[in-house]
Amino acid sequence: MDPARRPHPLSLSEIRALEKQGLDQGLPLMSRAGQCAAGLALRYCQPCHDVWLLVGPGNNGGDALTAGAHLLNAGLTVTAIMPAEPAAQANDARNALKQWSRIGQSTQTTLPRMDGDNAPKRPDLVIDGLFGIGLNKQLGQPWQTMIDDINESGIPVLSLDIPSGMMADTGQCLGRPVRARWTVAFIAPSYALYDSASREFTGEWDVCTLGLQA
Ligand SMILES: NC(=O)C1=CN([C@@H]2O[C@H](COP(=O)(O)OP(=O)(O)OC[C@H]3O[C@@H](n4cnc5c(N)ncnc54)[C@H](O)[C@@H]3O)[C@@H](O)[C@H]2O)[C@@H](O)CC1
Numbered sequence: 002m003d004p005a006r007r008p009h010p011l012s013l014s015e016i017r018a019l020e021k022q023g024l025d026q027g028l029p030l031m032s033r034a035g036q037c038a039a040g041l042a043l044r045y046c047q048p049c050h051d052v053w054l055l056v057g058p059g060n061n062g063g064d065a066l067t068a069g070a071h072l073l074n075a076g077l078t079v080t081a082i083m084p085a086e087p088a089a090q091a092n093d094a095r096n097a098l099k100q101w102s103r104i105g106q107s108t109q110t111t112l113p114r115m116d117g118d119n120a121p122k123r124p125d126l127v128i129d130g131l132f133g134i135g136l137n138k139q140l141g142q143p144w145q146t147m148i149d150d151i152n153e154s155g156i157p158v159l160s161l162d163i164p165s166g167m168m169a170d171t172g173q174c175l176g177r178p179v180r181a182r183w184t185v186a187f188i189a190p191s192y193a194l195y196d197s198a199s200r201e202f203t204g205e206w207d208v209c210t211l212g213l214q215a
């Protein structure tokens with residue numbers, strides 16, 4: 002996103018307040034987020050046939066599944082890797098998972114093997130929907146190993162909202178974050194995206210405002 006057009010960063014509480022406003026108005030924020038992220042994935046990743054979704058336990062994971070459904074519609078092969086069930090309170094993520102099953106898709110708990118002769122074809126893109134602005138403690142397992150494996154693989158990553166493992170307000174790393182090629186922030190960029198030290202994890206970043214006026 003060219004610097005001239007960059008929207009101002011917002012704090013977590015300001016982003017949460019806008020998100021709540023939108024949800025209270027019944028706006029389909031998660032489907033808008035998924036659609037916008039899928040559009041950026043198709044723009045960044047050329048050619049793109051095969052995508053892995055990393056689905057975390059909250060609504061960041063719901064965004065990944067929603068984006069994955071759009072990519073399926075675009076004719077791509079999409080594999081959803083979801084180590085844990087959605088958290089009880091993440092209603093939108095639970096609905097996104099229900100929708101994912103309704104379109105006949107399943108999830109698996111671990112990454113496909115990436116080495117050895119019978120390893121499946123490596124994907125063209127990984128979409129990182131493990132943790133967004135809800136990250137609130139040090140990365141534990143299986144999350145940290147999954148992130149290390151993806152970082153070591155060199156497969157290009159599009160991180161949703163913020164590279165998983167990074168605190169959105171401060172850019173503080175709670176473990177070894179995802180090293181994304183691109184990041185798409187929803188609603189508004191968090192302060193972490195403006196911190197040049199975060200660039201090694203965020204890569205190039207863009208914003209999907211979800212139609213909310215920041
Ligand atoms: N609800 C909606 O419709 C929308 C939600 N949005 C997405 O929702 C995200 C925020 O969702 P959530 O608040 O559910 O949180 P996240 O999905 O960011 O985090 C997932 C859950 O992981 C748990 N967690 C935090 N740190 C952890 C750790 N180190 N190890 C294991 N578990 C950990 C937390 O309890 C949290 O509920 C945003 O980043 C954004 O991607 C946006 O797309 C706007 C629309």
Ligand SMILES: [K+]
Nearest residue numbers: 132161163165
């Ligand atoms: K993320």
